[in-house]
Amino acid sequence: MRTQVGIVGAGPAGLLLGRLLERQGIDAVVIERRPADYVLSRIRAGVLEQGSTELIDAAGIGGRMRREGLVHEGIEIAFDDRRTRIDFHGLIGRTVVVYGQTELTRDLMLARTESGAVTVYEAEDVALHGIDGDLPRITYAKDGMAHEVVCDFIAGCDGSHGVSHAMIPAELRVTHERVYPFGWLGVLVDRPPVADELIYAGHERGFALCSMRSATRSRYYVQVGAAERVEDWSDDRFFDELCRRLDPATAARLQTGPSIEKSIARLRSFVAEPMRHGRLLLAGDAAHIVPPTGAKGLNLAIADVAILAEALVEHYRSGSDRGLDGYSERALARVWNAERFSWWMTSLLHRFPGTDSFGRRLQRAEFDHLARSRRAAEVLAENYTGLAL
Ligand code: RFL
Ligand code: PHB
Numbered sequence: 001m002r003t004q005v006g007i008v009g010a011g012p013a014g015l016l017l018g019r020l021l022e023r024q025g026i027d028a029v030v031i032e033r034r035p036a037d038y039v040l041s042r043i044r045a046g047v048l049e050q051g052s053t054e055l056i057d058a059a060g061i062g063g064r065m066r067r068e069g070l071v072h073e074g075i076e077i078a079f080d081d082r083r084t085r086i087d088f089h090g091l092i093g094r095t096v097v098v099y100g101q102t103e104l105t106r107d108l109m110l111a112r113t114e115s116g117a118v119t120v121y122e123a124e125d126v127a128l129h130g131i132d133g134d135l136p137r138i139t140y141a142k143d144g145m146a147h148e149v150v151c152d153f154i155a156g157c158d159g160s161h162g163v164s165h166a167m168i169p170a171e172l173r174v175t176h177e178r179v180y181p182f183g184w185l186g187v188l189v190d191r192p193p194v195a196d197e198l199i200y201a202g203h204e205r206g207f208a209l210c211s212m213r214s215a216t217r218s219r220y221y222v223q224v225g226a227a228e229r230v231e232d233w234s235d236d237r238f239f240d241e242l243c244r245r246l247d248p249a250t251a252a253r254l255q256t257g258p259s260i261e262k263s264i265a266r267l268r269s270f271v272a273e274p275m276r277h278g279r280l281l282l283a284g285d286a287a288h289i290v291p292p293t294g295a296k297g298l299n300l301a302i303a304d305v306a307i308l309a310e311a312l313v314e315h316y317r318s319g320s321d322r323g324l325d326g327y328s329e330r331a332l333a334r335v336w337n338a339e340r341f342s343w344w345m346t347s348l349l350h351r352f353p354g355t356d357s358f359g360r361r362l363q364r365a366e367f368d369h370l371a372r373s374r375r376a377a378e379v380l381a382e383n384y385t386g387l388a389l
Helices: 012-023 036-041 050-058 063-068 088-092 101-115 235-244 248-253 297-318 322-349 357-372 374-385
Strands: 005-008 028-031 070-072 074-079 082-087 096-098 124-129 137-142 145-150 153-156 174-189 199-202 208-212 218-225 259-273 280-282
Touching: 005 012, 005 137, 012 028, 012 101, 012 297, 036 101, 050 063, 050 096, 050 297, 063 101, 074 088, 074 357, 082 088, 082 357, 082 374, 088 374, 153 297, 174 235, 199 322, 218 235, 235 248, 235 259, 259 322, 297 322, 322 357, 322 374, 357 374
Parallel strands: 005 028, 005 153, 074 199, 153 280
Antiparallel strands: 070 096, 074 082, 124 137, 137 145, 174 218, 174 259, 199 208, 208 218
């Protein structure tokens, strides 16, 4: 098979890149190692920055997001017995949209099916070749047959467990990492959310988050130790722990029910630089990971592919490689700001094993500053709703 851009991975990064290129008449094939329904079964992010929603509209797939997504004008942050609301709209005139990553992925998959764009699911032994040359190749096996896609460029959108990022020669690659000594245990439940807005809670027993997917479906998280196993958390145990970390009035309003999904995500910050080598360009989780506290992972993936699509369009339209040459630097500037914000919000609200009373009082002082200072709240609002793309 011959294509212009070979995309590895059918997560939001790969599918959205394919969509943006297709709209500009650039041919792209997506190669994914899992079945489509497996990709759709992974419950992950839920918050879209304003710039992400605008890009999704511009890609012509925003219809359902605009109809079913929930516009949020602010978030609540609680710390021990105090609580403050960060009014994004009132402070800086921006909002976010709560719309599950799964739904966005579904919309993108449907658009590809409708336009006849090629996506290969269940591709085994995916490997990249010749990224230093002019015609890189992706090879894979499917139904016992060997296949090859010859491309002008390869976009590595295959997440943190993919094969793309390892193709950048070790001597040219610099990685930065912080592993947090805890994870988030998440539960999805078909009950109305406990509040109209997200509640981020920093509690002595650990962090908790009340989020949602719709008016009838809630997503809740509690911080757990790094060694915790999902099997040890019954629904009752989960909701008991969640209630202990919420203020009594909120806890009393919480509607519990049987979980329809339950999983643990370990928290990690990670950046691999550069994001380009030869004809390979990395985007999304393949190049960087943030802890979910700032709701940035999905939004960063979207921002990467917006920059990358623009650079590829420039290459094909005018023959100029300025955008491609500057891609890594441009994307990384945004990535590092999101890394900083995600690290900061994680540090503010989590219980770190071994933290003494000094550390705890610093967290409280930081929270009090946020609650009292309009400027501090504006800084949070600007970062959470996202800088313009
Ligand atoms: P994805 O979504 O991981 O998609 C990568 C795709 O590549 C496929 N793949 C391969 N395909 C072909 N060949 C190979 N060798 C391949 N190896 C892998 C995979 O099957 C997959 O389909 O990356 P992408 O597109 O960059 O999107 C990034 C987002 O998914 C990610 O940043 C966020 O979901 C992160 N994240 C969260 N972000 C938030 O903002 N809020 C959250 O609550 C939140 N929860 C999460 C998360 C990430 C998690 N991971 C990665 C385990 C919870 C979890 C559990
Ligand atoms: C979610 O709804 O899954 C969610 C929302 C906000 C976050 C992380 C996860 O910061």
